[in-house]
Amino acid sequence: MSHKDLKDELKEVNQFEISDNTDIVELINSLKDTGFNAKRLAFACEIYKEMIKNEDCIKFFGLAGALIPAGFQKIIYDFIHEGFIDVLVTTGANLTHDLAEALGYRHLQGDFQVGDQDDKILHREELNRIYDVIMPNKVYEGIEDFVSKLIIPDNQLPVSSFLKFLGSELPKSSHSILRVCYDRDIPIFCPAFTDCGLAMQLGFHHQNLNLNQFKDMLKMVNIAWDAKVAGICIVGGGVPKNFIMQSLQFCPNSATYAIQITMDRPEPGGLSGATLKEAISWGKLNESVKFSTIISDATIALPLLLWFLKKTKKLI
Amino acid sequence: MSHKDLKDELKEVNQFEISDNTDIVELINSLKDTGFNAKRLAFACEIYKEMIKNEDCIKFFGLAGALIPAGFQKIIYDFIHEGFIDVLVTTGANLTHDLAEALGYRHLQGDFQVGDQDDKILHREELNRIYDVIMPNKVYEGIEDFVSKLIIPDNQLPVSSFLKFLGSELPKSSHSILRVCYDRDIPIFCPAFTDCGLAMQLGFHHQNLNLNQFKDMLKMVNIAWDAKVAGICIVGGGVPKNFIMQSLQFCPNSATYAIQITMDRPEPGGLSGATLKEAISWGKLNESVKFSTIISDATIALPLLLWFLKKTKKLI
Amino acid sequence: MSHKDLKDELKEVNQFEISDNTDIVELINSLKDTGFNAKRLAFACEIYKEMIKNEDCIKFFGLAGALIPAGFQKIIYDFIHEGFIDVLVTTGANLTHDLAEALGYRHLQGDFQVGDQDDKILHREELNRIYDVIMPNKVYEGIEDFVSKLIIPDNQLPVSSFLKFLGSELPKSSHSILRVCYDRDIPIFCPAFTDCGLAMQLGFHHQNLNLNQFKDMLKMVNIAWDAKVAGICIVGGGVPKNFIMQSLQFCPNSATYAIQITMDRPEPGGLSGATLKEAISWGKLNESVKFSTIISDATIALPLLLWFLKKTKKLI
């Protein structure tokens, strides 16, 4: 490439501004021509918008951690309700906390400034801490009560089928992720299901339960296999990321769109922090994939993404 | 504290939502009762709002790194123009890039997706890379030309006085930080001034220059000494953070408000990542300080903060 | 606490040195009176040493990510062989890569300096990249061949029992983690087993397989329940960390010793980066737990920990 060519093809950075009339769509659009994570955020918004516009695109959404305790149940609910997610892969923790809220229990706000409330006192008060959020231990009792009364139709269901059943048992009026996925027929995969409080109560009260994770795995592979176009949005890495990624190896065209929101970094070699680019070598993303990783706490980036998508959807 | 007391005093987490009518003020307000960094962002906005409302408050703003290459010149400009900053402490890099834009040069967008353009080719093309932004080397020539022609009134000015002089030499029409600080009589401190391209050109072309950093230091201490109320907003740590912090030791009431936006972490012991709480032990922040650290890239958090402040200012 | 008391009780920082005769035990000992992560490393070493000396202590070891590709198979092997681990909880990825090496396949070194080899070329060459390590795709063929020929005694085994069987099928001469756990009768739990290449091949070739994760969960709870004293070492967070932690809620005395090596941070609220202190509120760690989190890449901290333990073991 000659000297002239390269310089000529580079666009100027936009010294953007925020005016009285700025709305989220305008802000995101103006960030597309900046740099660093602002630009990554803008591209992620743009890519998700394309995923929605592309009717052939199966949108896989990986949700790690536990965002419901921090107040994000309705945000995830909305992603599903708006049709922005076709396949949800998540942790048992998110499902347990979603169930708790659906059953009428509430998470409490801990000490935000210090982040170090005396955990010994909390323990004696039976208040479980999740950074600056508190889950009272009695929530487990409510979950236990609910779980012990479940009449499970089949002990060897795939986890995704069991979760659909679980959603059907929850009040339609709630903003439960389990319920809205049932209502919208969106499958939920939870590959580490026994790694959560909900599954522990299930195991204690339904001793013959042996939900079939291998059927989930094959079902997920089949969804990827059948996808003409695939797009992924990974929030936070972990098992949900890997489970989506391993399935994409069987998607004939690999993924065409890819978004990742994470605070993890690539150098220590873990998949959570791995670059999306790396996934091209595995055939999980295709060679012309549009991708963007936002290095950000999901609690900041995710509301912006949803806000943009809801506003922009009306403009399409 | 009794069992009952603690539970009773804890507020519920707000399972917030984003509706058609959400605006930035409403969003931020709803995040105040959530958790993790969303809550920290909301509190930082609230604290800055209080700083602005408190007419006695001297607002110190520490700006590390080089945000102008990423398109943030007008954002910083606006913070000053709106009256949200009383004292600016920054790096030579920010000043150098601000000067470049003020002189009509532009930063260019590099390769965003990969972040690893071939640096050997860039070198041969004389294109200097700052992550995914490019500064053509010829910008230095423009700075050199400008600097060589400066008629500096006094070789032993404090740096802050020199920067004021520099601002006066720049076009009023630009969105230059140097210029708007001159126009608004906002002092700029730059404790590591010789650590930048602008200072290098000054050193080469004005061999007798010996700007007096000790006078800046004393001037800054005096500003802190005279502040009835002090508030700080630290973007990214570094020397700007430390310089503000060391001066606050001489503020009779220490700082009453403190905000920090950083990706650095506290455990390695560096000041950039140090918690604001630690500064209480030093008497830099007072014992009843309101504070919030947002763990975020400034390019995401800073526009949100400005957007909130501009909107909320009208509502006050 | 009076002024005098606090100052008097604080020990001086050790300005340590490295001499000609320094060995790992001496170095670690000298770091105990320093600060930052050096001190955390030294305390972690000390805590693990106590775990080993305490004959009642059940040592839980959580291993996330995929460390075998980076050359850590023999390090983990040695932890088990030396008796430093009583219960291993890990990812399917670690087991898949362990199996690959046990079957005679090798991981290859990628481009270390750049970390961004052209992933499109790698894809065409069927070379899968894990940061700076490469796993040739043909390794999967070898795993497939091995897996397809397995005669699995019972389709509904707990995963831990299946992994024991798998270990028994591997050559005794290898440094396989699966094999040495079989030889030493150390249970391996893998709560997200279907989230790996090994499980995919199992699912494809053994369609009736429905390994029973709920039995694993109950077995793990029982181990925790029976532990007079519990100690944990968490490498990298993820599902292995959570699975150990949730079981410890059923340990009568909770954990008495706790070590964590991670690069994740606490503020985004995920369990991987959560402080160990937080686990006290849940009753996972007891109120007098000795704990240390090292903020470090495991590939640096883990060899030092093993080196210290092997040397110090002889001195006990």
Added chain:
Amino acid sequence: MSHKDLKDELKEVNQFEISDNTDIVELINSLKDTGFNAKRLAFACEIYKEMIKNEDCIKFFGLAGALIPAGFQKIIYDFIHEGFIDVLVTTGANLTHDLAEALGYRHLQGDFQVGDQDDKILHREELNRIYDVIMPNKVYEGIEDFVSKLIIPDNQLPVSSFLKFLGSELPKSSHSILRVCYDRDIPIFCPAFTDCGLAMQLGFHHQNLNLNQFKDMLKMVNIAWDAKVAGICIVGGGVPKNFIMQSLQFCPNSATYAIQITMDRPEPGGLSGATLKEAISWGKLNESVKFSTIISDATIALPLLLWFLKKTKKLI
């Protein structure tokens, strides 16, 4: 590149082990053929060894933060004493804490496990906290006493000359960095000198002081200009990194060796976390530079680096 070529040129990952006879040189050597940060550490050791062996190489050492409070005075002292550093660039904080120890004051160990000692109590006790280390406020009184009595030969000395003078005033018996640099005639640059406690005391007691930072800048440029071969070791980023880097633009061959130890990450665009590779585009590192960035707390990586260099030096 053909399929065959790429696979053939890739070396196998070394599944290394730690035996009874492992010493630091052997360990580091075995890590060279692994992956992730272990490999980066090994390459950094190897590169520094080459820098030492290459008699033409000027070794620039950038030291950010404040490592002396954590017990690293003798480690840095040794780097200088052993001849591993030719030019030191550091922060005022490191110099202030070095001076304190040289004057007989000691840093104290704070609360390691919790990292959140009550900062209000510490403040009332006049104990300043630096993460888990405490500096009693009275140390400042000692520094003030020392500084107030200094008879400074020339108020307009370059900072590096002033620091040499300062070193000459300190006891030869101490392990002071200032002193050993004086003894060995190693220049110390401190581009943000007024940003520290030592400089504040100087400013208060020597009102006519106007140390000439511009002369330091030019002196540093000249050192780079004259270097036949340049090598750099950057600990932690900040101004020391940038100051070395900007000078290297004037080194005819740019730097040939480059090591960086940092916990910062590249995506937010700050120089501290910037990749070394990026510096090639600026001509700070040359196109055939050997480089390695270790993502690690310096308190873990730096002792290992020194230990390796001291041992290996004897083997050369």
